[in-house]
Amino acid sequence: xxxxxxxxxxxxxxxxxxxxxxxxxxxxxxxxxxxxxxxxxxxxxxxxxxxxxxxxxxxxxxxxxxxxxxxxxxxxxxxxxxxxxxxxxxxxxxxxxxxxxxxxxxxxxxxxxxxx
Amino acid sequence: xxxxxxxxxxxxxxxxxxxxxxxxxxxxxxxxxxxxxxxxxxxxxxxxxxxxxxxxxxxxxxxxxxxxxxxxxxxxxxxxxxxxxxxxxxxxxxxxxxxxxxxxxxxxxxxxxxxxx
Numbered sequence: 001x002x003x004x005x006x007x008x009x010x011x012x013x014x015x016x017x018x019x020x021x022x023x024x025x026x027x028x029x030x031x032x033x034x035x036x037x038x039x040x041x042x043x044x045x046x047x048x049x050x051x052x053x054x055x056x057x058x059x060x061x062x063x064x065x066x067x068x069x070x071x072x073x074x075x076x077x078x079x080x081x082x083x084x085x086x087x088x089x090x091x092x093x094x095x096x097x098x099x100x101x102x103x104x105x106x107x108x109x110x111x112x113x114x115x116x
Numbered sequence: 117x118x119x120x121x122x123x124x125x126x127x128x129x130x131x132x133x134x135x136x137x138x139x140x141x142x143x144x145x146x147x148x149x150x151x152x153x154x155x156x157x158x159x160x161x162x163x164x165x166x167x168x169x170x171x172x173x174x175x176x177x178x179x180x181x182x183x184x185x186x187x188x189x190x191x192x193x194x195x196x197x198x199x200x201x202x203x204x205x206x207x208x209x210x211x212x213x214x215x216x217x218x219x220x221x222x223x224x225x226x227x228x229x230x231x232x233x
Contacts, residue, residue, distance in 0.1 A: 004159070033220050042120075042205050042223025043160065056220070091159055102148045102167060102211055105221060107159035 002026065004108035006092050012114045013082060020078045021111045025094030032075050033105060034067055035091040043091055043107075049075060050097065079113075087115045119143045120208050122224035130232050135193040137227050139206030142187065146208040150221065151180060151191045154203045163204075164191070193229075201231045 005024040035043035047057045051072040069075040093105040121140045129135045147168040152160035166173040166180045179192045207221040
C-alpha cells in the first residue's frame with residue numbers, strides 16, 4: 001500500500017529563488033491538498049484539487065504561491081521569489097471523495113523548506 | 117482567531133491508564149472532525165474521525181466523543197502504550213454534500229502526549 005509521497009524531503013535555498021515541490025497522492029484518491037506547517041502550529045490549509053480542477057485557491061498565502069495538478073495525478077507547489085517567512089514544512093494530503101460522505105485525508109511526510 | 121483550540125500543549129499519562137485529549141471549536145458549520153497523530157519528522161497519521169450526526173466513534177483503543185452543544189470533542193486512548201507518545205492534532209472541516217465543494221481541514225495547535233512507563 002503506497003502512501004502519499006513528497007519530494008524533496010528537504011530544500012535549502014537562498015532568498016529570492018524559486019522552489020517547486022512535488023506530491024504523488026495515493027493512486028485511487030481524487031482529491032489532493034496542500035498545507036503549510038510552522039513551528040508550534042497545526043497544518044494550515046493552502047489549496048486543493050479534485051482531479052485536475054483546483055477548487056479552492058483563495059487560501060494561498062500570496063500570489064507568489066501557485067499549485068498545479070495537470071493530469072489529475074501528481075501535483076506541484078511552486079513558490080516564487082522566496083522570502084525568509086516561507087521557511088516551513090509543506091505537507092501534501094490526499095483523499096477520495098464521493099457523494100457517499102466524508103473520507104479522511106492522508107498526509108505525506110512533507111518537504112521542509114529553509115530559506116537562507 | 118483560532119477556530120479549533122487544543123488548550124493543553126502537553127499531557128503526561130502513566131502507561132496502562134486512560135489518556136484523554138480535548139479539543140474545542142467555534143465554527144458551528146464544522147460537521148466532520150478528525151484526530152491525527154504525529155511523530156517528529158513525519159507527516160500526520162490519521163487516527164479516527166467522527167461525523168456531526170454521531171456523538172461517539174470507536175476504533176480499537178481509540179474512542180472519539182463529540183458534544184455539539186458544547187462544541188467540544190475528546191479523544192480517549194485506553195490503555196495508553198509507550199508508542200502512543202506523540203503530538204496529537206484535532207482537525208475539523210465543513211463539507212458540502214450537494215455541490216461537492218469542501219474546505220480544507222482546520223487544525224488545532226496540537227497536544228504533546230507523553231506516556232510514562
